[in-house]
Amino acid sequence: MRHLLSAKDLSRETAIEIMDTAEGMSEVAGRSVPRLPALRGKTVVSLFYEDSTRTRTSFELAAKMLSADVLTFSAKGSSVSKGESLKDTAQTLAAMGADAVVVRHAASGAPKLLADSGWIDAGVVNAGDGTHEHPTQALLDAFSIRRRIRSGDSTGTALDGVKVLIVGDILHSRVARSNIWLLNTLGAQVSLAAPATLLPRGIEHWPVKIHFDLDRALEEKPDAVMMLRIQSERMHAAYFPNPREYSRFWGLNDERLHGLSDDTLIMHPGPMNRGLEISAAAADSSRSTVREQVANGVSIRMAVLYLMLSGARRESQ
Amino acid sequence: MTRLLFRGATLSSGERTDILVSEGRILELGTGLNDAKAELVDTNGLLALTGLVDLHTHLREPGFEQSETVLSGSRAAAVGGYTVIHAMANTSPVADTAGVVEQVHSLGVEAGLVEVRPVGAVTAGLAGEALAEIGAMARSRAKVRVFSDDGRCVFNSQLMRRALEYVKSFDGVIAQHAQDPNLTEGAQMNEGALNSELGLAGWPAAAEEAIIARDVLLAGESGARLHVCHVSTAGSVDLLRWAKARGILVTAEATPHHLLLTEETARGYDSRFKVNPPLRTSEDVAALREGLRDGTIDAIATDHAPHPLESKETEWQAAAFGMVGLESALSVVHAAMVETGEFGWTQLEAVMSTQPAGIGRVEGHPLRIAAGEPAEIVFYDPEARSEFEASRLRGKSSNSPFFGMTLPGKVVATVHRGRLTVKDGEVVEPSDSKAENGMVTNG
Structure with missing residues (x-):
């Protein structure tokens, strides 16, 4: 693997390989000294143009557990905020000898631009770009579903026949996009439930089933329900009348929680708006994978960095 | 001002003709034109468009x-x-x-x-x-x-x-x-x-x-x-x-x-x-x-x-x-x-x-390539074919979406107000053409 830019471009084999590698990585975290020497001498840069403490720390922890040197290049307090171009930043990082760059950017396509531009030779990991993709989130979500659903050894398996329902702001969600593509690649059936204002144009051409009624969607007994965060800036832009109505129609409230079968997973990429898209009881229920998703995120990111920096690149040299 | 004789161009109608240009205007059309004082330009195989x-x-x-x-x-x-x-x-x-x-x-x-x-x-x-x-x-x-x-x-x-x-x-x-x-x-x-x-x-x-x-x-x-x-x-x-x-x-x-x-x-x-x-x-x-x-x-x-x-x-x-x-x-x-x-x-x-x-209500328009009309002509080679490259650009910026595409045709010459502004695909600045023609600038 040279870069990880999108979930859409991931093959089924590669996705399974990443999850299987993550399975091994998850054992490292349980050790008294949670370190592998795999990436000793490698430099991983986390280049974050948007604040995201969760994703950034997850990647940095993953890199450290593999003994890589980690440089943090955050938008605040660096020349990035003074209008330095992506090109200049990339060339600076190249001069510092970065082996991998983990980039989070508000502009869709910025990681691809870095990977294609020739400004830097490092492997590029997309840690979320605009409203495009967030592939490691999709990988960790798929990994979390696989671990819960396939009790025992899940190595080598995909998600064939698993039903996943994604609820909420699909239009602005890179997490939803990455999940739709990856889950589909892994054989899962994806359904969406949202008001039409929060669904992208042309969605009818995507491999998904659309619901405008959350209760109807839940009647189809999904194996996992993924609730998306409603950003505060959407609340006043006429996507829906007000948060109360959104919550009533599209929120996973206690009533809907009680209607779920016992083994339905409740997922959320975080951070959650408790009481808006998800009730406190739903977020904290035993069916919720929210905290596992965080732990699995570190394992998946270890796997991605490992495969990128110690595997494919060495073979190509 | 110089006289220009374009030998053997094809009009958009398909008609083949020579074009004699003088004093900013088209003087004469026809085949086998001759003019001792005119600069000859071979335009055989080229299209002449307004x-x-x-x-x-x-x-x-x-x-x-x-x-x-x-x-x-x-x-x-x-x-x-x-x-x-x-x-x-x-x-x-x-x-x-x-x-x-x-x-x-x-x-x-x-x-x-x-x-x-x-x-x-x-x-x-x-x-x-x-x-x-x-x-x-x-x-x-x-x-x-x-x-x-x-x-x-x-x-x-x-x-x-x-x-x-x-x-x-x-x-x-x-x-x-x-x-x-x-x-x-x-x-x-x-x-x-x-x-x-x-x-x-x-x-x-x-x-x-x-x-x-x-x-x-x-x-x-x-x-x-x-x-x-x-x-x-x-x-x-x-x-x-x-x-x-x-x-x-x-x-x-x-x-x-x-x-x-x-x-x-x-x-x-x-x-x-x-x-x-x-x-x-x-x-x-x-x-x-x-x-x-x-x-x-x-x-x-x-x-x-x-x-x-x-x-x-x-x-x-x-x-x-x-x-x-x-x-x-x-x-x-x-x-x-x-x-x-x-x-x-x-x-x-x-x-x-x-x-x-x-x-645009451009004065003197609509034009035709005919005797007596203002000499505003482009000579275009419709048979040429090449990859479009930055070297084709003459403006200050290079934000063309066509680089790397193979496109037909090439502008060989442009005539504006009876003067060649482009010759052999290259811009001819007004000062160049004066020097070339040995003309004296008055005012």
Whole structure:
């Protein structure tokens, strides 16, 4: 693997390989000294143009557990905020000898631009770009579903026949996009439930089933329900009348929680708006994978960095 | 002034002829012409078309001279086969007074390569609030006839109605950039399945079509002339067809890039393909070609929009909208319309020269290649074929979407006011030709 830019471009084999590698990585975290020497001498840069403490720390922890040197290049307090171009930043990082760059950017396509531009030779990991993709989130979500659903050894398996329902702001969600593509690649059936204002144009051409009624969607007994965060800036832009109505129609409230079968997973990429898209009881229920998703995120990111920096690149040299 | 004898060109009608040019005019047509005093130019195998006229050029001067100047844009125009260009008003200061349009006009005269006709702003400062000095610009030395807030839409319906009525007094035309600003806030590319996948905010067709629908109704009621800039959607073509059938005085232009490229080019996030209005679907491209063929669209306009490298070598969302087009226009229209069999050279000449000249009320037009007519001619090699490269550009900026594409044709020579402004594909500056001809400059 040279870069990880999108979930859409991931093959089924590669996705399974990443999850299987993550399975091994998850054992490292349980050790008294949670370190592998795999990436000793490698430099991983986390280049974050948007604040995201969760994703950034997850990647940095993953890199450290593999003994890589980690440089943090955050938008605040660096020349990035003074209008330095992506090109200049990339060339600076190249001069510092970065082996991998983990980039989070508000502009869709910025990681691809870095990977294609020739400004830097490092492997590029997309840690979320605009409203495009967030592939490691999709990988960790798929990994979390696989671990819960396939009790025992899940190595080598995909998600064939698993039903996943994604609820909420699909239009602005890179997490939803990455999940739709990856889950589909892994054989899962994806359904969406949202008001039409929060669904992208042309969605009818995507491999998904659309619901405008959350209760109807839940009647189809999904194996996992993924609730998306409603950003505060959407609340006043006429996507829906007000948060109360959104919550009533599209929120996973206690009533809907009680209607779920016992083994339905409740997922959320975080951070959650408790009481808006998800009730406190739903977020904290035993069916919720929210905290596992965080732990699995570190394992998946270890796997991605490992495969990128110690595997494919060495073979190509 | 020199006499020029062009040996063996083919007119758009297919007729073969020599062309003798003297004192800025075509003196004689016919085969086997001889003139001892004339400079001979071998044009065997070349097409002779009336000089191309662009209704939509951004020359960036005054204010943005790092992107383009009147002189550099004139060079780009000349090598593209143009003899008349219309310079858009979104400069700094904005071309909304007689002073600014006269300045641009004189810079054009000074450059001496094409006729530069300034476009006046419709509203003061392009702010969409009050009318610019339309009458003063019309009566100025620049004789402005085309008024446009291009880059911005005249969105206020009452103001648009008044502007249409007011320019009628000067036989002017409002060239509208049809874009509903509310529907396109933050928009980055065509709205459809692809923009959703790429995560780039969508630009709905309705944002263009709703404005065109409103404007043709206003033009119909006022009896004034409306020109629609850079039409990009199939729905817009339908609306224009409907309006023309009702006798509304509406004309429209399409750009070369909208005739050849589609939204698929956005996949690589290469911002050379970022343009306003955005590249659309292949169905839209087909509808534009059909509209051009059947006369619904009257003119090709380049929307030549130069930008410095740093405005394009960046994230798609941060990049500037626009592409340069003067140097590639004729080859692109050749590829999109002639090679595909949509139409022939007479129609190409109409949409790239005669009809845009009529819309802009260019003096002396419509032109023909005939004895006694002004010598405004482009000689084009239709058999040439090459990969389009940066070396073909003569403007200051290099934001062309056509690099790497194999395009037909090549402009070999351009004649403006009886003088070769382009010879063997290279610009001939006025000073060069004087030196070459050993002429003495008087005044």
